[in-house]
Amino acid sequence: MSFEEQQDFARQVADLNKYGQALNRCESVEEVVSLTLEAMSLLFQFSYSTFIEVREGELEVVHSTNPRLTQGGKPGPVAREAFETGETVVTTGADAGLDGNSDVTATLAVPAQVGGEVTAILVTRSTSVDTFGEEYSRPLEILASHAATAISNIRSRERLERARQDLETRKEMIEMYDRLLRHDLGNDLQIIAGFADAVAGEVEGQTADYVGKIQRAAESSADLIERVGNLVSTLEEQDEPEPRDLRSILEATVTEVDANFSELTIDFDPETADYRVYSGELLDSVFTNLLSNAAVHNDEPVKMDISVVETGNDAILVVFADDGKGVPESIRAEIFEMGAKGPDSSGTGFGLGFVRALTESYGGGVTVGESEMGGAEFRVTLQRA
Template sequence: MKEKKGQILVVDDNPQNLRVLGSMLKENGYRVALAENGIEAVKYAADKDPDLILLDIMMPEMDGIETCNRLKADDRTAEIPVIFITALTDTEDKLRAFNAGGVDYITKPFVLEEVMARVNGTIKRRMYEIERLEYMEKIEKTNEELELYSHILAHDLRNMLQVIDGYTDILYEEVPEKRELIEKISKPIGRALETIRDIRSLMKGKIEEIRETNLKKEIKDGIDAMTITFPRSTFRLHLPEEEIMVPANESLAQVFYNLLYNACIHNNNEVNVSVTVKREDGRAVIRVTDDGRGVDEEILPQIFERGKKGRESDGTGMGLYIVKRLVEHFNGTITAENLRGGGASFTVNLPSC
C-alpha cells in the first residue's frame, strides 16, 4: 500500500463500479469512501469534506448533474472538485456536466492509466489550491498583526517624542544661551515626528474609505500647518471660487503638507511657495511651485521612489514616496519638474466628483 494522498468519494449506483474504482484508488494510496446515490453523496461531502468526488452521471432519483448542482450550491462543498463518470459519448451531455461544475470526466469501461492520470492531476491542483489559500490566510493574518503593531509603535513613539519636543521648547525660552544646541536637538526630533506622521498617513490612506472630499479645505489645512512650522517662508494660495470635491479622504491634507514641507526644508526654511488649483477636463489640477534651488537633475526621474532623498535631504527619503502612494490611492497622478527661472514644480492631478 502506498502512502495515503487524500480522500476520494466515489458515487455510483452500480456496486461493481464502486468496487473497481475503489480498488484502483486504494492501490494508488488514496483513502476511499463510497456512496450509492446522490443524496448520500451530498450528505457525506458536507460532513467529511473529501478532496475529490468521482460522480456517475446516470443514476436513478437524483442523477449526477443534479447532485453536482447541489454540491456547488452549498458553501461547504462548492470548492470540492468533481470528476464525472460516464458511458455517454454525446457531446451535449458532457457539456451539461461541465456546466454543472465538473472539472473533468472519465469514461466506462475504466482504463486504469486514464483514471489515475485524471485523478492524480485533479488532486494535485486541489492540494495546491488548499496550500495557497492557507498561505494567503497566514499572510493576511501576519499583515494585520504588523499593521496593529505599527499603529501601536507609531502612537507610543509619537507621544514620547512630542513630550521631549515640548521640553525643548521650554528650554529654548528659559535658557537662551543654549539655543543653538537646543535647535540641534530639536531638529532630529522634528524629523522623527514627521516620519511617524508620514507612515501613519500612508497606513490611513490604505485603510480609510474614499469619499467626497473638499479639496480646498485639505489644501488650506496643509498650508495652515506650514505657516506655523516655517514662519520665514511665504505661502500664496490661488483657488477658484467654486468648491471642488474629489474622491479622497483626510489623508489628502498630508499630500500637500509633505509637498510644502519638502519645498521649505530643502530651501533653508525660507522660500516662496505658490499653490494653484484649477479644474481641467473634469479633473482637479493642483500645482505646487517654489522659487528655491530646484531638484538635482540626476535625482528628478526617481524622486518619488522609496528611499530617494530628493533635494540633498538628510531624512529618510519616505516623504515624496508616501505622497505618490497616497495620490495613486486616490486614482490620481503626480509629476515633478524644474522651472526655467529656478525652483521646482509638483503637479497633482485628481479626478473630481
C-alpha cells in the first residue's frame, strides 16, 4: 500500500505539516531532535526511534529510545549505508537489529538532506512488522526533510553569529593596530623625516645620497601607513552581514572591471548568480580585487571564468578561475595574510588580506588553488540568505 492510499493519509499529512512548521520555529538542534522523535513516535508507534546527526562527515547518535544506543555513540551499519548512499534503507530479519540477540524484525533508515548533503539520519526499528513499505518510508522522508531544513537554518544562524562575534574581535584588533600605526610609528617617522630634512642642507656627496634614501624611505613608509590606515578605517565601519542580491553585485563589478582592463576577458552568466547572500556593502570590493588581480599580476592577456554554485551547507560558492600564471603552491597558505604578497608583486600585499577579512566577517571565506585552465582559482564562500 502506498502512502497516499492509506485511510489516515490526510491526518498524517496534516500532522507532518504541523510538525514541519514547529520544527522551523526551533531555536536549537536539541529542540529539533526532541520534536522529531516525538513526531516519529506519533506517526509510527514503533519500539525504537533514533536521531543521528552528521558532523564533519562523522555519524553521531544525538538521542535514541533504543537502550542499546547512547548519546554521542556510533550508530549501526544501516545508518552508515543511508548516509553513504543518500537513499532510504530498509533491513529485515537478522540484519535489522544491532546484534544477533535483538528482537527487532525490521529497520528503516532515512537520510535527511539539504542541497544534496546528508545532515542527519532518522532510524526507526520495529519488533512487530516484517518490513517497511512506502506507507512508512514516505512520511518519514517528509519528516526528515523538515528536520534537515530546520537544522540547516540553525547552523546558518550559528555561523552568522560566530561571524558577528569575530567581526567585533577583529574591530578591536584593528583599532589597536590603527593607534599603533598612525600614532606611534607616524610620530617616529615625522621625527626621522624632520631630521633628514635638516641634515640634507648641511651635507653633500655620498652622505647626501644616504640622506636622500632616508627621506624617500620615510615618505614611502608614511604613504604605506596612510593606505593601511584607510583600510583599517574601512574595516572598522563594516556593519553586520545582511541579505543582499549576489547577481546585481557581480554584474556591476564585472562591468566596471571589464571597462578598466582591456587585457582581461571575463566569461560570466548572470543567471547563474540569482541568489541572495549575507554580506556587507563592500562585497563588490572583494570581487573587484580578485578580478583586477588577474589582470595586474599577469603580463599577457588573461581569460577568466566566473561560476556560481550551491554547496551542501546552505552556502554559495563564487569561483574565479583564470588561465594566467597562477599562484605558486609555496605561498598559497600565507597569501591572505595582511602584508603578504607574491615574489613578483609590486603591491602592498594588503589586497588579499582585505578580501579574507571581509569574507570572514560575512560568515564565509576565501581559498586559492589551481584552475583547470592552469592559472589561479579563487573560491569565495558566502552564506545563502
